[in-house]
Amino acid sequence: MKVITFEQALEEAPVVAILRGLEPEQAGAVGAALFEAGIRVIEVPLNSPRPLQSIAMLAKALGDRTVIGAGTVLSAQAVRDVDRAGGRLIVSPNTDERVIAETTDLGLISMPGFFTPTEAFQALEAGADYLKLFPGDAVQPKVVGALRAVLPPEAGIVVTGGVGIGNIADFFAAGAKAVAVGSSIFKPGKPVEHIGADAADLIAAWKMGKAA
Secondary structure, rough: OOOOHHHHHHHHOEEEEEOOOOHHHHHHHHHHHHHHHHHOEEEEEEOOOOOHHHHHHHHHHOOOOOEEEHHHHHHHHHHHHHHHHHHOEEEEEHHHHHHHHHHOOOOOOOEEEOHHHHHHHHHHHHHOOOEEOOOOOHHHHHHHHHHHHHHOOOOOOEOOOOOOOOHHHHHHHOOOOEEEEEOOOOOOOOHHHHHHHHHHHHHHHHHHHHHH
């Protein structure tokens, strides 16, 4: 079976589900619910309980149809650990050239965090594939449009933090490539059926905005 690429995953649904606090015992059920809802990219932050185990389980169950990766990746060693676990996407809250270099050397997808144009250009110069605008809840959608005006056309901005049903369409209208969503979809202890329903509602909001 052909493995889905990150670009293909975003074309199907440009929403990254952030599962901060996920425990390995939940990984299978949560991953299946998100996939059923239409999510095709899942990020497990490394400050979650036993994150590499969760990443490995998700990659084994969904890795051909979904891009599984890690968030809060702060070192080159962590990049190597995620690679061994089967993760393909490396997300950081900051722009660290060492993390970007290790990610690209291993053939993984690099998505470092940035907040200023300077950081964005530094990340691209270091080899980043996508740019994570963080924290997204500190900016208005029009900021994305202003960044798009100066960044290279191929530089995809993924807005992270504060994105929900009420503003997802505005960020895409401003030029975001994708959004990454955490607590509005997943929280530890949240029933799996609610996780799936909230993810489906977010996907529906994106589709509605796309059609408008």
